Amino acid sequence: MKLPLKSLTFWIFAGLFLGIICGEIFGESIVPFANALGDIFLKLLRMAIMPLIIASITSGVISVGGRKNLGMLGAKTFGYYICTSLLAILTGQALVNILKPGVGSPIQIQETPENIAATEQSLGDILENIIPDNPFQSMAEGNVLQVIFFSILLGYFITLLKDPYQKQMSDFFAGLFNALMKMVRFIIWTAPLGVFGINAEIVATFGFEAFQSLGFYFVVVLIGLAIHFFITLPLILIIITRKNPLHHYAGMLPALVTAFSTCSTVVTLPLTMRAVTEHSKVSQKISSFVLPLGATVNMDGTALYECVAVIFIAQVAGFDLTFSAQFLIVATALLASIGAASVPMSGMVMMSIILGAVGLPLQWVALILPVDRVLDMFRTMVNVFSDSCGSVVVAKLEGEKVLE
Numbered sequence: 001m002k003l004p005l006k007s008l009t010f011w012i013f014a015g016l017f018l019g020i021i022c023g024e025i026f027g028e029s030i031v032p033f034a035n036a037l038g039d040i041f042l043k044l045l046r047m048a049i050m051p052l053i054i055a056s057i058t059s060g061v062i063s064v065g066g067r068k069n070l071g072m073l074g075a076k077t078f079g080y081y082i083c084t085s086l087l088a089i090l091t092g093q094a095l096v097n098i099l100k101p102g103v104g105s106p107i108q109i110q111e112t113p114e115n116i117a118a119t120e121q122s123l124g125d126i127l128e129n130i131i132p133d134n135p136f137q138s139m140a141e142g143n144v145l146q147v148i149f150f151s152i153l154l155g156y157f158i159t160l161l162k163d164p165y166q167k168q169m170s171d172f173f174a175g176l177f178n179a180l181m182k183m184v185r186f187i188i189w190t191a192p193l194g195v196f197g198i199n200a201e202i203v204a205t206f207g208f209e210a211f212q213s214l215g216f217y218f219v220v221v222l223i224g225l226a227i228h229f230f231i232t233l234p235l236i237l238i239i240i241t242r243k244n245p246l247h248h249y250a251g252m253l254p255a256l257v258t259a260f261s262t263c264s265t266v267v268t269l270p271l272t273m274r275a276v277t278e279h280s281k282v283s284q285k286i287s288s289f290v291l292p293l294g295a296t297v298n299m300d301g302t303a304l305y306e307c308v309a310v311i312f313i314a315q316v317a318g319f320d321l322t323f324s325a326q327f328l329i330v331a332t333a334l335l336a337s338i339g340a341a342s343v344p345m346s347g348m349v350m351m352s353i354i355l356g357a358v359g360l361p362l363q364w365v366a367l368i369l370p371v372d373r374v375l376d377m378f379r380t381m382v383n384v385f386s387d388s389c390g391s392v393v394v395a396k397l398e399g400e401k402v403l404e
Helices: 008-064 067-099 123-129 135-141 144-159 165-206 215-241 246-262 265-278 284-297 300-316 323-339 346-357 362-397
Strands: none
Touching: 008 144, 008 165, 008 246, 008 265, 008 284, 067 215, 067 284, 067 300, 067 323, 067 362, 135 144, 144 165, 144 284, 165 246, 165 265, 215 300, 215 362, 246 265, 246 362, 265 284, 265 362, 284 362, 300 323, 300 346, 300 362, 323 346
């Protein structure tokens, strides 16, 4: 299919490939220019993220209506998130145990990296930290999970108001959401420049060496992500919607390319919302509730990667993990993926929780640092696609006609 010059997808792909080519040709001399383009694009998106999350979540909760409907929608949403994350983790666990990429590896443990610190967080701490001390401070600091928690509560209690206050607040947040979406539609047309800058900087700075080291481990993670991306999630769409999932893939291309380049589910959120509402025909009521929530708590790719990475590290170190130890890894990876921040390299920080759970030293995370940035691009793309599939699945379960 020929992509017209007016297509955002065409220009994003053009930015991607031109960035790679220019980064290889011009080398580090292009870094200042490329870095500026990437920073401008990311700042424009970040500017809109927090207001968009507040408006979309609050408006979505209000539009859902009463407590019973909200409870059912939330149950379906979290049911999907937990199931897909668990399937991703089990896929990674099976692959790393069958292929054993770390057994007999000549890789030596490197010097402990100074920029990776242990994260001592229990499940209780994670749940407690969801509640903000000051929601305005959470917004300023970019604490997405706390902002979502506040927005859900605000939307719920607005539904308990009597008219005219309920209607006034409902109209306000609906209007704010629509205004922000118009601003976002303008901002995302800067995506091709941002994608160009980000990829030019990566290639100019790191080259293609990351693909040449840790090859077996790298391939195992990619196989797991590919199975989840091309088999597990499409099968879920086919079973639930009885429609061809290729239609959904086509609409998600701009969001997937942006996710691949930025390594941030939250930064990609505006493009994901646009794709599922305009292309996959998911209602604003569903998308404004499911997608912002999924951008923070649904991390299929991150969960799969963390499971493979920790077992790989144990294999390199010569440890044969028991079934109970691997079960602990699966459970902790599921919880860690729910609490992972939607920013680049967040999986590396969350992995410290899993390493601590099985008694492995945190400094061994240095084994996988050389390829983490590249894998982060692929796993973020899987995270975003899973969120989008979740909105389609939940919309179908709510009786909507999707993928028409």
